[in-house]
Amino acid sequence: MMDLILFGVFPYVAMTLAIAVGFYRYCFDRYSYSSQSSQFLESRTLFWGSVPWHYAILLILSAHLLAFLFPSLWGSLLGAPGRLYLLEITGIALGVVTTIAMLVLLLRRASNARVNVVTTTIDWVLLISLLLQVITGVYIAITMRWGGFWYVHTVTPWLWSLVSFSPKIDFLVNMPFVVKLHAVNAFFLVALFPFSRLVHVVSIPLAYVTRPYQLVIWYRQRNNQL
Amino acid sequence: MNIRAQVSSVFHLDKCIGCHTCSIACKNLWTDRKGVEYMWWNNVETKPGTGYPTQWEDQQHHQGGWQKKGNDLQLRMGSKGASLGRIFHNPDLPTMDDYYEPFTFKYQDLTNAPAGDDQPTARPVSMVSGKPIKIESGPNWDDDLSGSNIYAANDPGVLQLSEKEQQQMFAIEKMVMFYLPRICNHCLNAACVAACPSGAIYKRGEDGIVLINQDKCRGWRMCVSACPYKKTYYGWTSGKSEKCIHCYPRLEVGEAPACFHSCVGRIRYLGVLLYDADRIEDVAKLEDTELAAAQRDMILDPFDPRVQEEALKCGIAAEVLEAAQKSPTYKFVKEWGIALPLHPEYRTLPMLFYVPPLLPVISKETLNVQKLADDFFTSLEKARLPLKYLAGLFSGGNEEEIKAVYRKLIAVRIQRRNTTVGDMSAEEAQKARDIAGVDSDMIEAIFRMTTITSIKERIVIPPMLREQAIEAGMDTETYKQEMGFGKRQPPKRRW
Numbered sequence: 001m002m003d004l005i006l007f008g009v010f011p012y013v014a015m016t017l018a019i020a021v022g023f024y025r026y027c028f029d030r031y032s033y034s035s036q037s038s039q040f041l042e043s044r045t046l047f048w049g050s051v052p053w054h055y056a057i058l059l060i061l062s063a064h065l066l067a068f069l070f071p072s073l074w075g076s077l078l079g080a081p082g083r084l085y086l087l088e089i090t091g092i093a094l095g096v097v098t099t100i101a102m103l104v105l106l107l108r109r110a111s112n113a114r115v116n117v118v119t120t121t122i123d124w125v126l127l128i129s130l131l132l133q134v135i136t137g138v139y140i141a142i143t144m145r146w147g148g149f150w151y152v153h154t155v156t157p158w159l160w161s162l163v164s165f166s167p168k169i170d171f172l173v174n175m176p177f178v179v180k181l182h183a184v185n186a187f188f189l190v191a192l193f194p195f196s197r198l199v200h201v202v203s204i205p206l207a208y209v210t211r212p213y214q215l216v217i218w219y220r221q222r223n224n225q226l
Numbered sequence: 227m228n229i230r231a232q233v234s235s236v237f238h239l240d241k242c243i244g245c246h247t248c249s250i251a252c253k254n255l256w257t258d259r260k261g262v263e264y265m266w267w268n269n270v271e272t273k274p275g276t277g278y279p280t281q282w283e284d285q286q287h288h289q290g291g292w293q294k295k296g297n298d299l300q301l302r303m304g305s306k307g308a309s310l311g312r313i314f315h316n317p318d319l320p321t322m323d324d325y326y327e328p329f330t331f332k333y334q335d336l337t338n339a340p341a342g343d344d345q346p347t348a349r350p351v352s353m354v355s356g357k358p359i360k361i362e363s364g365p366n367w368d369d370d371l372s373g374s375n376i377y378a379a380n381d382p383g384v385l386q387l388s389e390k391e392q393q394q395m396f397a398i399e400k401m402v403m404f405y406l407p408r409i410c411n412h413c414l415n416a417a418c419v420a421a422c423p424s425g426a427i428y429k430r431g432e433d434g435i436v437l438i439n440q441d442k443c444r445g446w447r448m449c450v451s452a453c454p455y456k457k458t459y460y461g462w463t464s465g466k467s468e469k470c471i472h473c474y475p476r477l478e479v480g481e482a483p484a485c486f487h488s489c490v491g492r493i494r495y496l497g498v499l500l501y502d503a504d505r506i507e508d509v510a511k512l513e514d515t516e517l518a519a520a521q522r523d524m525i526l527d528p529f530d531p532r533v534q535e536e537a538l539k540c541g542i543a544a545e546v547l548e549a550a551q552k553s554p555t556y557k558f559v560k561e562w563g564i565a566l567p568l569h570p571e572y573r574t575l576p577m578l579f580y581v582p583p584l585l586p587v588i589s590k591e592t593l594n595v596q597k598l599a600d601d602f603f604t605s606l607e608k609a610r611l612p613l614k615y616l617a618g619l620f621s622g623g624n625e626e627e628i629k630a631v632y633r634k635l636i637a638v639r640i641q642r643r644n645t646t647v648g649d650m651s652a653e654e655a656q657k658a659r660d661i662a663g664v665d666s667d668m669i670e671a672i673f674r675m676t677t678i679t680s681i682k683e684r685i686v687i688p689p690m691l692r693e694q695a696i697e698a699g700m701d702t703e704t705y706k707q708e709m710g711f712g713k714r715q716p717p718k719r720r721w
Contacts, residue, residue, distance in 0.1 A: 025721065029715070029720065029721065030441045030442075031440060031441050031466075031715070031717060031719075032719050032720060032721045033444065034443070034444040034445040034465050034466075035444075035445065035465070036445060036464075036465030036719065037445050037446075037447060037460075037465060038462070039315065039316065039319055039321070039447065040319065040321055040322055040447070040450075040460045040462050041321070041322055041354070041462055042321070043315075043319060043321045046315060047315045047317075050314045050315045051314050051315050053314075054314040055314070113352075113354075113355035113357055114322070114327075114352075114354045114355050116355070117354055117355050117356075118462065118463065122721075195721060196721070199721075200444065203424070203444045205310070205313075205423035205424050205425075205444065205446065206310075207425065208306055208309075208310065208422075208423040208424075208425065209306050209307065209310070211425055213419070213420035214415065214416070214419055214420060214429065214506075215419055215425060215427065215428040215429065216230075216428065216429045216430075216431045217428045217429070217430060217431060218430075218431035218432065218541075219430075219431075219432065219694070219695035219698050219699065
């Protein structure tokens with residue numbers, strides 16, 4: 001029963017919260033849709049936390065996403081041992097980087113008096129879940145070889161079963177505890193997304209690249225529109 | 227031609243007494259909230275000095291403004307792509323320590339301390355962390371310290387002078403200083419607008435005021451580092467950037483901005499300038515020394531019938547055109563040519579102009595009487611404050627620009643001296659006018675505007691046509707039932 005709740009129901013709850021609350025917050029409190037940077041209060045340590053964290057986690061997340069969206073492509077990518085080793089080693093290295101970076105970020109929030117002032121309870125919940133997520137991830141990658149392979153045959157079908165609204169929780173029920181924890185915590189983070197600073201992940205300013213440098217806004221219609 | 231109107235300002239530095247009333251008026255009105263205590267949208271600096279934030283003029287360090295990259299204009303911070311690549315940590319962002327950590331004192335300790343032998347003290351505490359701090363800097367920390375070897379000697383403008391010139395500046399009894407009040411320049415080629423990844427910063431088409439949309443701002447902080455004048459600030463509790471709004475809510479009801487209204491020395495002038503927006507990019511690409519003149523050239527004559535016709539076609543209201551004709555800034559900048567932009571070499575085309583300070587440079591002492599020197603135009607080069615320093619501030623290093631301004635200002639002084647004191651002859655006044663290339667009428671006009679004008683002549687606010695703005699967005703009847711700035715929630719993070 002617990003398994004069903006955790007692997008069959010909770011993901012839906014998390015996704016619903018993420019979409020509904022995220023949408024609500026975007027529509028009614030767009031003002032708060034940011035990461036609320038604390039770089040202004042402390043910059044040096046942040047560099048050693050934020051930069052490695054973001055780049056490493058982006059790469060790791062895209063690997064997870066790739067293996068979920070294109071399992072056959074992913075499978076053939078890992079087909080040769082050379083490529084498999086390379087990918088696994090890169091993954092573990094990036095995982096270690098994220099763990100260290102997250103520790104740096106946590107310590108910074110705890111130790112710097114100024115940054116501590118702008119830190120709320122939900123920030124701590126978020127940072128600790130993220131730390132838990134990367135630690136379990138690295139642990140899984142090191143102890144349960146080869147994650148790149150078995151992910152495609154266990155997690156990918158589980159996720160697709162969720163997508164098709166016929167959850168097959170058997171894929172996860174027989175997994176070791178850490179993997180379950182990693183999976184549930186992942187959806188916990190999804191649920192946390194609309195309530196925390198994590199909302200900044202959907203405010204990537206890509207439009208900046210194509211827009212002209214200067215922005216002029218008129219409140220009257222000009223006679224000769226440019 | 228693409229004519230636009232801009233509410234622009236002129237600050238007359240000879241009249242600034244450094245009283246900071248403008249800063250206080252602004253602070254009381256806009257930045258007395260938590261998280262913005264350290265912000266001074268209006269501040270008054272002592273020059274030579276390092277300014278606020280410390281050494282803001284050092285663009286090698288702060289990377290503000292634009293630079294020429296081949297034939298293109300690029301933010302000094304880097305290209306758009308590079309900027310996005312540094313979005314997780316902005317290496318050019320000044321931190322709170324570059325401004326100062328706001329502080330208060332534990333005044334309660336004075337009254338709550340138990341009786342004892344010692345006088346109770348009020349310890350300073352940080353307004354950020356609430357913990358006791360050692361105050362190491364504060365607003366106007368280097369006020370009036372232009373002789374100091376910490377502040378004045380580290381002025382980026384002073385550092386560009388030769389060793390000899392520096393020694394000359396800091397010689398005992400030759401020390402010199404002036405005040406430089408600064409607000410947002412509401413630039414034509416604003417670097418903050420260009421740097422904002424979210425597109426939250428914009429220039430208002432009708433009046434050219436640069437504003438940050440607080441709902442669109444995602445707190446990426448690129449504007450703070452891009453603005454070479456460091457006039458956008460990061461609110462550390464709200465996670466949003468804020469800047470001078472030119473008191474637009476006051477302008478819209480015909481009131482002068484708070485800093486203008488409260489100015490004790492009456493140094494501030496406000497008026498509309500018309501300019502050709504199609505020329506912005508070309509002008510911004512010119513050589514450093516050409517920029518001040520080219521920017522003046524961009525400004526159009528509101529009395530020219532051709533300009534008037536074009537302006538009406540471009541959607542500028544007739545009332546605004548009328549205000550442009552009365553604009554004191556047009557007179558200072560274009561007609562008289564005695565006001566220059568601050569650091570035009572940043573290439574943002576700032577629309578706040580300064581009349582450089584004449585300073586007590588050209589006087590000499592004979593028989594214990596201070597007199598103006600015999601020949602002003604040779605003594606100008608030997609000025610107490612090197613022209614090179616002033617050229618570095620107001621004309622991108624072009625000393626001829628500064629000289630031209632000073633010749634006119636000197637001509638005004640001599641002519642008025644002739645009229646009121648009578649110890650300078652009419653021939654001398656004529657000679658000064660000839661060298662400056664101005665006529666007697668212009669001198670009287672400059673004199674009048676600088677001294678005895680009323681607020682209505684100094685501050686000519688164009689009709690902001692707010693009613694048209696409201697009609698464009700919503701039903702006027704609905705609007706009547708509302709109040710405030712159109713925000714229904716306090717600007718406070720609830721998540």
